[in-house]
Amino acid sequence: xxxxxxxxxxxxxxxxxxxxxxxxxxxxxxxxxxxxxxxxxxxxxxxxxxxxxxxxxxxxxxxxxxxxxxxxxxxxxxxxxxxxxxxxxxxxxxxxxxxxxxxxxxxxxxxxxxxxxxxxxxxxxxxxxxxxxxxxxxxxxxxxxxxxxxxxxxxxxxxxxxxxxxxxxxxxxxxxxxxxxxxxxxxxxxxxxxxxxxxxxxxxxxxxxxxxxxxxxxxxxxxxxxxxxxxxxxxxxxxxxxxxxxxxxxxxxxxxxxxxxxxxxxxxxxxxxxxxxxxxxxxxxxxxxxxxxxxxxxxxxxxxxxxxxxxxxxxxxxxxxxxxxxxxxxxxxxxxxxxxxxxxxxxxxxxxxxxxxxxxxxxxxxxxxxxxxxxxxxxxxxxxxxxxxxxxxxxxxxxxxxxxxxxxxxxxxxxxxxxxxxxxxxx
Numbered sequence: 001x002x003x004x005x006x007x008x009x010x011x012x013x014x015x016x017x018x019x020x021x022x023x024x025x026x027x028x029x030x031x032x033x034x035x036x037x038x039x040x041x042x043x044x045x046x047x048x049x050x051x052x053x054x055x056x057x058x059x060x061x062x063x064x065x066x067x068x069x070x071x072x073x074x075x076x077x078x079x080x081x082x083x084x085x086x087x088x089x090x091x092x093x094x095x096x097x098x099x100x101x102x103x104x105x106x107x108x109x110x111x112x113x114x115x116x117x118x119x120x121x122x123x124x125x126x127x128x129x130x131x132x133x134x135x136x137x138x139x140x141x142x143x144x145x146x147x148x149x150x151x152x153x154x155x156x157x158x159x160x161x162x163x164x165x166x167x168x169x170x171x172x173x174x175x176x177x178x179x180x181x182x183x184x185x186x187x188x189x190x191x192x193x194x195x196x197x198x199x200x201x202x203x204x205x206x207x208x209x210x211x212x213x214x215x216x217x218x219x220x221x222x223x224x225x226x227x228x229x230x231x232x233x234x235x236x237x238x239x240x241x242x243x244x245x246x247x248x249x250x251x252x253x254x255x256x257x258x259x260x261x262x263x264x265x266x267x268x269x270x271x272x273x274x275x276x277x278x279x280x281x282x283x284x285x286x287x288x289x290x291x292x293x294x295x296x297x298x299x300x301x302x303x304x305x306x307x308x309x310x311x312x313x314x315x316x317x318x319x320x321x322x323x324x325x326x327x328x329x330x331x332x333x334x335x336x337x338x339x340x341x342x343x344x345x346x347x348x349x350x351x352x353x354x355x356x357x358x359x360x361x362x363x364x365x366x367x368x369x370x371x372x373x374x375x376x377x378x379x380x381x382x383x384x385x386x387x388x389x390x391x392x393x394x395x396x397x398x399x400x401x402x403x404x405x406x407x408x409x410x411x412x413x414x415x416x417x418x419x420x421x422x423x424x425x426x427x
Contacts, residue, residue: 009054009058013050017046018077025045027049128192129192129208130192130193130194130208131208131212131216131226132225133226134209136209140210142213144206145203146185146203146204152185155216155219156186156189158216158221159190159191159221159227160190161190166231169339170231170339173339174236176233181204182200183201184201186204189227191206191226192226211224212224232339233339239331243322246324248299248302249294249329249362250294252342254286255282256281256282257281257303257304258280259304259305260303260305260306261276261277261305262276262305262308262309262317263309264307274309274317278321289346291352292343292347292348292352293333293348293349293352296355308372315361318366323361324357324359324361325359326353329356334348
C-alpha cells in the first residue's frame with residue numbers, strides 16, 4: 001500500500017480526534033442523515049467516517065497503525081491551527097487596509113484637533129488669591145461665595161485692617177480705596193481686588209488658595225496673607241516707568257546676580273541695533289543694605305555684560321538697558337520711606353545719590369563688559385535661542401532698521417529668573 005495514502009489516512013484520523021465529539025457527529029450525519037448516533041466511544045464513529053471516505057478494506061488493513069492521538073500531538077496540532085489562523089487574519093487585515101487607505105480626514109476632525117491644540121497651548125492668566133495676592137500657577141483654587149442667606153464659609157474677620165501705619169500712610173494719605181468693597185462681609189478686610197470675582201451688596205465671590213482656606217477655616221491668619229504684615233501699598237503712576245536697575249539701586253535686599261548677553265547686528269548697515277537676553281542667577285548670600293541708595297560700585301558688582309559683535313563696544317550702547325535717573329531714584333526712596341514700613345528706619349543719603357547721573361547709564365558699568373569679536377553673531381544667537389518659534393529678534397533680518405534719530409535699538413529678553421519675588425529669603 002502506498003506510504004502517501006497511509007500518511008494521509010493517519011492525518012485525517014488525528015484531525016477527527018482533535019475536532020471534538022460534536023463536530024464528529026456533524027460529519028457522521030452528513031454521511032448517514034437518518035441515523036441516530038448511539039452512545040459509543042468517539043473511536044467507533046471515527047472508524048465509520050474513515051471507512052466511508054477511504055473504504056472498509058483499506059481502513060481495516062491500517063487499523064493496527066491507527067492509534068489514539070497523544071496530548072502532545074493534540075497540542076501541536078492546536079498550535080499549528082492557531083498559527084495558520086493568525087497568518088490568515090493578518091492577510092485579511094492587509095487586504096482591508098489596502099481597500100480603505102488612504103481615507104481623507106474629515107473637516108470636522110481637523111477643526112476639532114485645531115481647537116484642542118489651541119486650547120491646550122494658549123497662555124491663560126492664572127487666578128489671584130484674594131487673601132495673599134498670589135497668582136495661583138498650578139495650585140488648587142477654592143471659589144467661595146456668600147449671599148444674604150449663606151455667609152462666607154471662612155472667617156475673614158481676622159483679615160480686618162487695623163494697622164495704624166497702613167491706615168494713615170497707605171490709605172488716608174494716598175486716598176486709596178484698596179480695601180473698600182460693596183459687600184459688607186468684605187468691606188474693610190485686607191483683600192486683593194484682583195481675586196474678587198463678584199462684589200455686590202447682596203452677593204460676593206472670590207478666589208482663595210488652599211493654604212489660606214485651611215488657615216481661615218480655623219480662624220487663623222494665613223502665613224502669606226496681606227494682613228500678616230505683607231501689604232506694601234500701591235505704586236503710584238509716577239513710578240511705573242522705573243527701570244530694573246533703578247529698582248535694584250533702591251532695594252534693601254539683593255539676592256540675584258544679572259548676566260546680560262548683548263549681540264550686535266551682523267548687518268554693517270545697522271551698527272546700532274542690538275538684541276540679547278539677561279539672566280538672573282540666584283546667589284548663595286543675601287546683600288542687605290542699611291543705607292540707600294546703593295552705591296554704583298555695589299550695584300555693578302552684581303552685573304556683567306558679554307558683548308558679541310564685529311564692531312567696537314561703546315558705553316552709550318547700554319543706555320536703553322541700564323538707564324538710571326537720580327531724581328527718579330530719590331523720589332522713589334522718599335515715597336518708600338513714608339509708605340513702606342520696611343523702609344521707615346532706612347537712612348537715605350543725598351551724597352550717594354550725587355554719584356549717579358541725571359539720565360544716563362549707571363557709572364562704572366563699562367568696566368563690567370567682556371568683549372568678544374571673534375564669534376559669529378548670527379550662529380551663536382540662533383544656537384542660544386533655538387526653540388519651536390522664532391525669537392522676536394529675528395525681525396532684525398526682515399526690514400528692521402535703526403531709528404531715524406540714530407538712537408540705539410535694543411531687543412532684550414529676561415530669562416532664567418529664579419525666585420523673582422524673593423520668597424526664599426529666610427525670616
